Amino acid sequence: MTELEGSRAQVLVGRRIGEVIDGSQIGVVAGKLRITGGCDKDGVPMRADVHGGAKKHVVLSSGVGFRPKRSGERRRKLVRGSMITEETYQVNTMVFMGVEKAVEAPTAEEPRPPPSPAPKAQVRIKKTRPVKKPAKKAPKKRR
Numbered sequence: 001m002t003e004l005e006g007s008r009a010q011v012l013v014g015r016r017i018g019e020v021i022d023g024s025q026i027g028v029v030a031g032k033l034r035i036t037g038g039c040d041k042d043g044v045p046m047r048a049d050v051h052g053g054a055k056k057h058v059v060l061s062s063g064v065g066f067r068p069k070r071s072g073e074r075r076r077k078l079v080r081g082s083m084i085t086e087e088t089y090q091v092n093t094m095v096f097m098g099v100e101k102a103v104e105a106p107t108a109e110e111p112r113p114p115p116s117p118a119p120k121a122q123v124r125i126k127k128t129r130p131v132k133k134p135a136k137k138a139p140k141k142r143r
Helices: none
Strands: 020-022 030-040 055-060 075-080 086-099
Touching: 030 075
Parallel strands: none
Antiparallel strands: 020 030, 030 086, 055 075
């Protein structure tokens, strides 16, 4: 986690979710970063499918900003648009392409370690008695 203030943060203003930026512009890593999301100071999440950077009430059925309690549930929720603005408090990114290092192939002189055996999975089976279902009673006859 890195905190940016002032002119270092201005590099991100106006960018959208999904854009790729150079990490050296903000002084984080020497690679590329993909913007994946964020939120404002009130905790309102950003959604990639909402245009602009303002807060909007949107009917959601799933995804960022809404966890349905029941199948098929939809609800009107407050979310932010996909653009980073001055009100954006947190920006989530992931390393898109880092510095590539040359991988050296092992030479014939170096002995290779023996392959390790595959880890064994432990499975515990708990034996239970079968559940007896209660016998159904005959329906009462009405007179």
